[in-house]
Amino acid sequence: xxxxxxxxxxxxxxxxxxxxxxxxxxxxxxxxxxxxxxxxxxxxxxxxxxxxxxxxxxxxxxxxxxxxxxxxxxxxxxxxxxxxxxxxxxxxxxxxxxxxxxxxxxxxxxxxxxxxxxxxxxxxxxxxxxxxxxxxxxxxxxxxxxxxxxxxxxxxxxxxxxxxxxxxxxxxxxxxxxxxxxxxxxxxxxxxxxxxxxxxxxxxxxxxxxxxxxxxxxxxxxxxxxxxxxxxxxxxxxxxxxxxxxxxxxxxxxxxxxxxx
Amino acid sequence: xxxxxxxxxxxxxxxxxxxxxxxxxxxxxxxxxxxxxxxxxxxxxxxxxxxxxxxxxxxxxxxxxxxxxxxxxxxxxxxxxxxxxxxxxxxxxxxxxxxxxxxxxxxxxxxxxxxxxxxxxxxxxxxxxxxxxxxxxxxxxxxxxxxxxxxxxxxxxxxxxxxxxxxxxxxxxxxxxxxxxxxxxxxxxxxxxxxxxxxxxxxxxxxxxxxxxxxxxxxxxxxxxxxxxxxxxxxxxxxxxxxxxxxxxxxxxxxxxxxxx
Numbered sequence: 001x002x003x004x005x006x007x008x009x010x011x012x013x014x015x016x017x018x019x020x021x022x023x024x025x026x027x028x029x030x031x032x033x034x035x036x037x038x039x040x041x042x043x044x045x046x047x048x049x050x051x052x053x054x055x056x057x058x059x060x061x062x063x064x065x066x067x068x069x070x071x072x073x074x075x076x077x078x079x080x081x082x083x084x085x086x087x088x089x090x091x092x093x094x095x096x097x098x099x100x101x102x103x104x105x106x107x108x109x110x111x112x113x114x115x116x117x118x119x120x121x122x123x124x125x126x127x128x129x130x131x132x133x134x135x136x137x138x139x140x141x142x143x144x145x146x147x148x149x150x151x152x153x154x155x156x157x158x159x160x161x162x163x164x165x166x167x168x169x170x171x172x173x174x175x176x177x178x179x180x181x182x183x184x185x186x187x188x189x190x191x192x193x194x195x196x197x198x199x200x201x202x203x204x205x206x207x208x209x210x211x212x213x214x215x216x217x218x219x220x221x222x223x224x225x226x227x228x229x230x231x232x233x234x235x236x237x238x239x240x241x242x243x244x245x246x247x248x249x250x251x252x253x254x255x256x257x258x259x260x261x
Numbered sequence: 262x263x264x265x266x267x268x269x270x271x272x273x274x275x276x277x278x279x280x281x282x283x284x285x286x287x288x289x290x291x292x293x294x295x296x297x298x299x300x301x302x303x304x305x306x307x308x309x310x311x312x313x314x315x316x317x318x319x320x321x322x323x324x325x326x327x328x329x330x331x332x333x334x335x336x337x338x339x340x341x342x343x344x345x346x347x348x349x350x351x352x353x354x355x356x357x358x359x360x361x362x363x364x365x366x367x368x369x370x371x372x373x374x375x376x377x378x379x380x381x382x383x384x385x386x387x388x389x390x391x392x393x394x395x396x397x398x399x400x401x402x403x404x405x406x407x408x409x410x411x412x413x414x415x416x417x418x419x420x421x422x423x424x425x426x427x428x429x430x431x432x433x434x435x436x437x438x439x440x441x442x443x444x445x446x447x448x449x450x451x452x453x454x455x456x457x458x459x460x461x462x463x464x465x466x467x468x469x470x471x472x473x474x475x476x477x478x479x480x481x482x483x484x485x486x487x488x489x490x491x492x493x494x495x496x497x498x499x500x501x502x503x504x505x506x507x508x509x510x511x512x513x514x515x516x517x518x519x520x521x522x
Binding site: 154 | 312321334412522
């Protein structure tokens, strides 16, 4: 089956029925995908405030009502406990389970945070004929822990994690304008050029994901990354936190182009 | 004294010393001014969520730490209890006091929300040679309660309040682009043209502010208004809520042009 041309609701049904348990990259072309963080209500205010203070790292697309597994805005008939192909459950900061359904773990004090994802701006960059190395390589985007402090909020603080895409000089301005128009999915780059300025010692050794080649005439361009809020949450070692498994996103009914407004 | 060319910190000192107790329109050209809502912590999560769900009506510039009268990002050395020329105190939804200093009312559970203000986008419109009728008239912008439901969040819900500026056809596109580039201060219009579409029965009878003339060849253009969150808060009749008095804003150290990024 070609998932790239299917409707989000059709693919979500296959995910709910556990007929899809794989990463969602390339599914439902043109539609936004979202990161997930579920926290108990007693951490929700601090996390929402962290997002407000750090919108590039943590661009919130939707926050569920407390205890409600349904979402209201990102799509019809979404059940957050079943509609993501793979979840990770962390207890006291330790990964205790990777599973395809978390309905048995649901609590009435849970709040779901859906966070914008770089897949959306990568789609726009490709449309704008800006090639993306890790997609060409069929590898995971390289990600780095920087020396940039997030603005703390309550119990949450930590360093910004960035993703990197090497671009030729003639694509840099275009990439700033294309992604700058999409603040709900990380927005414009946070840094362009010399990695040491933001505390990256070896560009060939990413902290997460896979290294990519930076060719002659190319410059590394860095965007705030959705791994930041996950890392910040894990610092706090919450009693329980549930996230999507890397690459296994929520496919929403929202078109990428609608994230510009 | 010409307050328009003074630095924000200088004007804030005059306000703190109660040498200025008047509206702040026209002070510190080029710098953003902000609306204030202070709420007890037990309402802060719902209010922050309301802002996240209704960013055009309630664009948050900063949220203070709980119990802290200082701000961290909007300016140096701001004391939120003294640096606004006039406050309004509401108890159980009833205006009980208008005063120039609220330090005697401060509580350790207070959270201050600073919200973007249309003064910022009006400055940019004037720069772009889009004339603004109520400024020409030296009157208050006309505001209307619409039939547009805000997205509810916890205890907060209500209709969107909009401000209106009549523009000639050749200025409309420019006004959308200029204000659309400033999502932190209400962003692009929510409606252009026929007022009845958004539930306004008589354009000559605004619910707040002063009526302005709509001349031949002009169209009413409507923006989400910072009165919305105030109205939504008052619906709930909190034990205590403190706001700025209309037109008496916080003058920040942030340049309007920096609200674009």
